Amino acid sequence: xxxxxxxxxxLVTWSAPALAEHQTGKVDALAARLGSLNPDERKLxxxxxxxxPVVLTEFQNRQTDLPAVIYAARIHAPAKTIADVIGNPADxxxxxxxxxxxxxxxxxxxxxxxxxxxxxxxxSLTGHNVMTTYPVDSKRGYxxxxxxxxxxxxxxxxxxxxxxxxxxxxxVVFSSRLDMRDANYITRQLAAEGNAVNRTxxxxxxxxxxxxxxxxxxxxxxxxxxxxxxxxxxRRPRVDMRALRGLLGRGDLVLLDLDGDxxxxxxxxxxxxxxxxxxxxxxLNPEEFSKSLLHGTCAEVxxxxxxxxxxxxxxxxxxxxxGGEMILRPSPTVIAVDGIxxxxxxxxxxxxxxxxxxxxxxxxxxxxxxPSDSPKLIRKLIAGNxxxxxxxxxxxxxxxxxxxxxxxxxxxx
Numbered sequence: 001x002x003x004x005x006x007x008x009x010x011l012v013t014w015s016a017p018a019l020a021e022h023q024t025g026k027v028d029a030l031a032a033r034l035g036s037l038n039p040d041e042r043k044l045x046x047x048x049x050x051x052x053p054v055v056l057t058e059f060q061n062r063q064t065d066l067p068a069v070i071y072a073a074r075i076h077a078p079a080k081t082i083a084d085v086i087g088n089p090a091d092x093x094x095x096x097x098x099x100x101x102x103x104x105x106x107x108x109x110x111x112x113x114x115x116x117x118x119x120x121x122x123x124s125l126t127g128h129n130v131m132t133t134y135p136v137d138s139k140r141g142y143x144x145x146x147x148x149x150x151x152x153x154x155x156x157x158x159x160x161x162x163x164x165x166x167x168x169x170x171x172v173v174f175s176s177r178l179d180m181r182d183a184n185y186i187t188r189q190l191a192a193e194g195n196a197v198n199r200t201x202x203x204x205x206x207x208x209x210x211x212x213x214x215x216x217x218x219x220x221x222x223x224x225x226x227x228x229x230x231x232x233x234x235r236r237p238r239v240d241m242r243a244l245r246g247l248l249g250r251g252d253l254v255l256l257d258l259d260g261d262x263x264x265x266x267x268x269x270x271x272x273x274x275x276x277x278x279x280x281x282x283x284l285n286p287e288e289f290s291k292s293l294l295h296g297t298c299a300e301v302x303x304x305x306x307x308x309x310x311x312x313x314x315x316x317x318x319x320x321x322x323g324g325e326m327i328l329r330p331s332p333t334v335i336a337v338d339g340i341x342x343x344x345x346x347x348x349x350x351x352x353x354x355x356x357x358x359x360x361x362x363x364x365x366x367x368x369x370x371p372s373d374s375p376k377l378i379r380k381l382i383a384g385n386x387x388x389x390x391x392x393x394x395x396x397x398x399x400x401x402x403x404x405x406x407x408x409x410x411x412x413x
Contacts, residue, residue, distance in 0.1 A: 004153075034159050034175045035068045041247055042072065042163070042171055047238075049074040049171065052256035053210060054262075055203060057398055059251050068251075071174040071206060075214050077221035079164040082172060083142040085217045086160050088135050089114050095216040096210050098388060110134070115151075118205070127151025148178065168221060172213070176206050203254075203398065207391030215261075229259035234348050234368045236334070237267045239352040241362045244269065250360070252401050256392045261391050267366040268397040270405065276361040278408040283335045283351050286311035286328050287406055312338070341403045344369055349400075363404060367397060 035058055037045070053073040075082055085091075087410030089112060092099050097119055105113040109384050110133045117123045128150045135142040142162040148155055156178035163171045218224040237255065244253065253268035256263060272279050282288045286309050287299045301309040308330065314323030324342020330333070337349040353363035 007034075008094075022186075024127070028315070034157055035070045036159070036161065036175055037070060037072060037173050044243060044247065045072060045125060046074075048255045052258035052408070053207070053214075054256070055207075055246070055394055055398070057203070057251045057254070060369045064153070067391055069176055069203060069206060072211050073172050073174075073210055073214055074165070075170050075172055075217050076168060076223035077170060077217040079142055079162045080169055080171040081221050082162045082217040083144075083172055085220070086144050086162070086215055087131075089131060090117075090127070092116075092212075093208075094265065095213040095219075096209070098212075125151070168223065172210070174206065174210050178205075179357075197332070203395040204391035207394055208387045211261075211387040211390065228261050229262040229264075231368075232263070232264045234265055234350065234366065234373065236350065236352075237271055237364075237366050239267065239364055241364065243298050245271070245356060245362070250404040252398060254398050256390065256394060258390075261386050263393060265366055266397045267364065268401040269362065269364045270401045272353075272361040272405050272408055273358070274361060274405075274408050274411075275359055276355050278411045279353055279361040279363060279404065280335075281355075281411060282407045283405055284330050286326075302412045308336075314388075339369070346370060351404075361408075363401060365397065365401060365404075 015146070016413040034054070037056070038050055045054050049072060053071060054270055056072075058068040058070070071205065090104050092102050099116060101117045103115045105115060105128075107113075112131045112133075114131070115128050118127070127148055130147045130149060132145045132147075134140075134145065140161065141164065142160075144160040146158040146160075150156070156176065158176045161173040161175075163173070165171055215224060237257070237397055239255070247253065248269065248271045252268060255267040255269070257265045257267070262329050286301055299311050299313040301311045302325070308325065309328045310325060311328065312323070312325050324345055325340040326337055326344075327340055328337050333352060335351045337351075339345040339350040349361065349365065349367040349368065349369075351365045354364065381401070
């Protein structure tokens with residue numbers, strides 16, 4: 001089990017090196033600030049929420065703070081319906097496929113204490129939560145605070161906020177911090193690798209929770225769309241990098257394009273803190289790109305043609321063969337990387353830069369790939385859990401963005 005979880009985290013984080021993520025201090029997750037989105041920020045994100053959920057991963061404070069992750073989604077249901085779904089944890093196992101049990105321990109006024117078990121095909125996790133239901137506020141909407149006081153995921157806090165947009169439409173903002181450093185032995189060992197692991201767990205698990213809440217609320221409201229949507233060609237997303245500049249000063253944005261439960265593509269945008277030239281040199285180097293794609297990757301250019309640079313890549317993970325061949329197509333604008341064979345052979349990644357006043361590079365990356373196009377162990381993990389797969393993809397794109405930024409900043413030192 002320990003070996004499996006280590007492999008899982010290595011594959012999901014695809015990640016920024018420990019130099020950028022090393023923890024130098026400890027902040028109590030039960031007391032650390034939980035971020036949110038103010039009215040102007042929610043308004044700014046409305047065009048993207050029309051396509052699917054949005055994830056804002058805040059930067060650490062001098063590398064000592066815990067990862068703070070903020071999620072937002074538009075849900076086609078009345079705010080009261082959504083609040084009823086969130087506020088009744090005893091009902092969670094009925095519609096959350098990964099949550100196998102909830103045991104209510106105590107109810108005192110607006111506070112509910114409950115134990116939970118979260119499981120996928122190959123492993124399960126348990127924890128202890130206390131939920132507080134706050135009075136409805138005309139400005140703050142519906143609010144639910146959850147404290148994770150112990151268990152396999154460590155400690156942390158969650159805050160749900162539901163803002164009505166009309167009679168049958170709402171925006172849900174979900175903020176979370178998890179700290180695995182006080183969890184069980186296995187997760188403590190993983191957390192010792194740095195904040196990247198904490199952030200990855202936040203993204204993957206919280207995405208499952210958010211999408212399950214969304215689906216259930218829309219079912220109750222008669223607005224759930226259930227269908228077999230065809231895959232769309234990968235196209236450049238419309239992203240207003242100039243308008244997002246201020247928000248990107250807080251962290252990186254991941255934007256999901258969903259049709260029903262089908263994830264069409266995932267986009268990540270961020271500010272690099274360095275020049276366009278440095279960022280593009282990382283993107284145009286197959287070895288540097290592959291290191292951004294998977295932490296610990298070895299890459300070698302196998303062929304140079306007019307079409308682009310073919311390179312073989314491999315990551316040495318015991319008991320697994322993770323590797324293959326890709327082609328990088330250089331361009332003065334959009335840089336394309338496509339899988340050819342092996343793991344992620346059907347994946348497509350696109351990258352471009354945006355020059356802010358003063359010369360700083362903004363980075364936009366959009367991609368489509370199927371997590372099941374990977375080793376058997378990972379296919380078994382995500383089997384039957386579409387929402388966990390979406391969280392896996394979102395965490396991957398986030399890690400690619402952070403790794404590119406780190407490598408660009410280190411270039412030339």
